[in-house]
Amino acid sequence: MKITLKIQRFNKEKDEKPYFQEFELEAEPTDRLLDALMSVVTNLDGSLGLRKSCAHGICGSDAMVINGIERLACKTLIKDVADDNNSAITVEPLRCMPVQKDLMVDQGRFFETYRAVKPFLINEEPADGKERIQTPEERSRFDDATKCILCAACYSSCPVIQEKNPAFIGPAAVVNAARFLFDSRDRGMEERLPVLNDENGVWPCENHFNCTRVCPRDIKVTKNINLTKREIKNYNVQQ
Ligand code: SF4
Ligand code: FES
Known part of the structure; x- marks a missing residue:
């Protein structure tokens, strides 16, 4: 299926305020959102900042706000947050903590x-x-x-x-x-x-x-x- 990731970007060295950037990509419904984000980093924009480590719901490093709700990207399947072809998935950094870069918070x-x-x-x-x-x-x-x-x-x-x-x-x-x-x-x-x-x-x-x-x-x-x-x-x- 085609999905659009609408990702909040912010680089304090050059941006005055956060903004959303859209990336269109192909994904399987059973892919994890973390797979889609890593596909963006690998194939579309290597400057996207995010944290991840275990990719199995153990280390706690890839919590982010996905469609308005806090979740681990590695435990979120595409089919859980996108229900039809080319539906947009909004991805933002956690709240209540200062943004360091894109999806990474202090x-x-x-x-x-x-x-x-x-x-x-x-x-x-x-x-x-x-x-x-x-x-x-x-x-x-x-x-x-x-x-x-x-x-x-x-x-x-x-x-x-x-x-x-x-x-x-x-x-x-x-x-x-x-x-x-x-x-x-x-x-x-x-x-x-x-x-x-x-x-x-x-x-x-x-x-x-x-x-x-x-x-x-x-x-x-x-x-x-x-x-x-x-x-x-x-x-x-x-x-
Ligand atoms: S949501 Fe809070 S209580 Fe639950 S695992 Fe994460 S830090 Fe711990
Ligand atoms: S990458 Fe470790 S919990 Fe998701």
Whole structure:
């Protein structure tokens, strides 16, 4: 089938503002959008800037806004976003982060928020025996949050960050805090509280559920945020 990719371009060294450029190409309905973008780079315009690595939905580097919705280009089939011959597919960079070039954004703040929640096991107590044992039930409490690939699709889709509070730490940071807060081996609540229990921590979330809808790993992002809010409230009551 023939498709038209309508891609947002921006090169800060020569463009005053972003603009759309159209590329017409042949693609199979079962091709991935990433294949079509790489065909543009290889055959039509090698200056197109985009990030990708694994091409299998694992590294999280090719999240972009496709027909208005955050998705991974490598997990998006042409037939899912174009339904007839020569239909246009709009491709834009993620929102809420400055564009570096074309489809590449500066993820600096996104990763700052991730690091701020201390996404690692905190426990100064000596392990009982060789390792810290937990039951399958204890393990299942944080299973969902282990699936995050840090693609930033949720961060880009968040209406709170977009329209009200760009300082909100955002959904992915809370998911990665939840990964450890709900781990029976972790003792890091006190150390994470200054970031999570802050006015820009978990509390600005208004349950829009955009993050949950766009997450390519099907993480229940909003649920993780609400469970974290409840955990903080319970912790504060006990202090
Ligand atoms: S929670 Fe989902 S959408 Fe957000 S960064 Fe992780 S994998 Fe991506
Ligand atoms: S290229 Fe790695 S997730 Fe798409």
